Amino acid sequence: MMIANRYEPTGKMTAGGMGEIIECRDSHLRRPVIIKRLQSGIDERRIVDEQKALAKLRSKHVVQLYDIVELADRGRKEKAIVLEYIEGDNLEVGSLEPNLHYVKILWQIACGLRDIHRAGIIHRDIKPNNIRLDGEGVVKILDFGLARDAGFDAKTRSIIGTPIFMAPELWGTETISFNSSIDVYAFGVTALALMNGTVLDPLGKQPPQAVPLTSLENAMAGVAPDIVEVVHRCLSMDPRRRPDMETVQKSLAGHLLRDEHRALVVMDGRHHHLNKRSRRITLNAPGVASLIIEYDGMRFSVTASAGSVFLNNSIANKGDVVPGCCVITFGASGNRRFVTFDVSNPEVMP
The missing domain is CATH 1.10.510.10 (Transferase(Phosphotransferase) domain 1)
Incomplete structure (x- = not known):
């Protein structure tokens, strides 16, 4: 028996907790889906709550709501929701x-x-x-x-x-x-x-x-x-x-992502790389200031500074985390030097 003129039950059905799951095939989109309804005696509000919650959500890590249907095979009309089939x-x-x-x-x-x-x-x-x-x-x-x-x-x-x-x-x-x-x-x-x-x-x-x-x-x-x-x-x-x-x-x-980050600083035509193979760099602006940055596998931090050094206009202090894509300024006035600090930010994949 086709449900809502679209969903064809496969014959597989499971029940547990408050719900009952009916496996179906979506004849329009030709894909498997499941239809979930409540077991007899459970307050219908539960299925409505689930419908409302899933209607607001779009996440790779949350089951998707596809449709809402009405069933009548148990002698009364009852709401059910059509959900993503997850193998x-x-x-x-x-x-x-x-x-x-x-x-x-x-x-x-x-x-x-x-x-x-x-x-x-x-x-x-x-x-x-x-x-x-x-x-x-x-x-x-x-x-x-x-x-x-x-x-x-x-x-x-x-x-x-x-x-x-x-x-x-x-x-x-x-x-x-x-x-x-x-x-x-x-x-x-x-x-x-x-x-x-x-x-x-x-x-x-x-x-x-x-x-x-x-x-x-x-x-x-x-x-x-x-x-x-x-x-x-x-x-x-x-x-x-x-x-x-x-x-x-x-x-x-x-x-x-420990040890997967990389940072690059170009100063006076020289490329300084920070990564798991090169964990420390020293940047010198002779006669102005100097800065040492270290990579601990998770973040890039200031371990020493001398003179006036700024990270995005904030004074650089020992222990400060250097933000990605920031500007490092050597000197407070006059002979100032500007250097960019760029971090490639890897992403976690399942």
């Missing part, structure tokens, strides 16, 4: 090793959550089972049935979600206001769960308790310390101390 498997607890692939998976999840939050949406049910890895290695975040718009209406009276991934502030008995930081907390738990199938005792309590950094370091043995520290911040009991997902994404990207 692949959902992520599993304890399925990843502490290697580069693991960090790339975290980075992709962070990219998806960054896009979700930029669209003003709170997912509310981030966990491995709601994240799929497609055949090309691209992460897709699924299941927006609990999603809410960020803002004044982001409140709940009941405990909704998957307990181990729920932030501590969601366990109150009164009406609770929440924001996107609950997704950040769930991301932190997910980051731990993907490589460690054992739940840390503090996280298993209801409500969860603070996890000492040393405990997290042991549980995430083999993961770079800076990444463990980011995950630890995501798990903060205080929502205000959790980083936003853009900060998390940039931190993970920086780790993945």
Whole structure:
């Protein structure tokens, strides 16, 4: 039986949680799709919430909404949504090793959550089972049935979600206001769960308790310390101390791009290169000023300066990060020298 005169069921159907998935073939565009509807007895608002959330989103790392249809095969009319068909498997607890692939998976999840939050949406049910890895290695975040718009209406009276991934502030008995930081907390738990199938005792309590950094370091043995520290911040009991997902994404990207940056300075006809093979340069303007810049694998920083040196009109101090495409000025007045500092910024690819 054709659905909406367009979608032909393949005969494959799965049910789980609140939803039921019907695999179909789009006869117009000749591609596979899935139709999602709620299981009997579930409040129809859930499918409406998912529809509204996905209609706002365009992200490589979020399942796409294609269409909205009406079904009547269960004796009543009910709404359903047509979604992108994603060939692949959902992520599993304890399925990843502490290697580069693991960090790339975290980075992709962070990219998806960054896009979700930029669209003003709170997912509310981030966990491995709601994240799929497609055949090309691209992460897709699924299941927006609990999603809410960020803002004044982001409140709940009941405990909704998957307990181990729920932030501590969601366990109150009164009406609770929440924001996107609950997704950040769930991301932190997910980051731990993907490589460690054992739940840390503090996280298993209801409500969860603070996890000492040393405990997290042991549980995430083999993961770079800076990444463990980011995950630890995501798990903060205080929502205000959790980083936003853009900060998390940039931190993970920086780790993945370690030693991949290159900078070029041309001074007096000489080319100075900064990269993983040449980590330090000294720039001299005789009789005026000098500057030493070093590359630590993630950033270009001032390690010493003498005389009057400016980075984009700001005085250069030891420890300052040199911004890409900036102008370095030697001298405060009179015999001033201007030099450009250019950085090629590589991108992380799945």
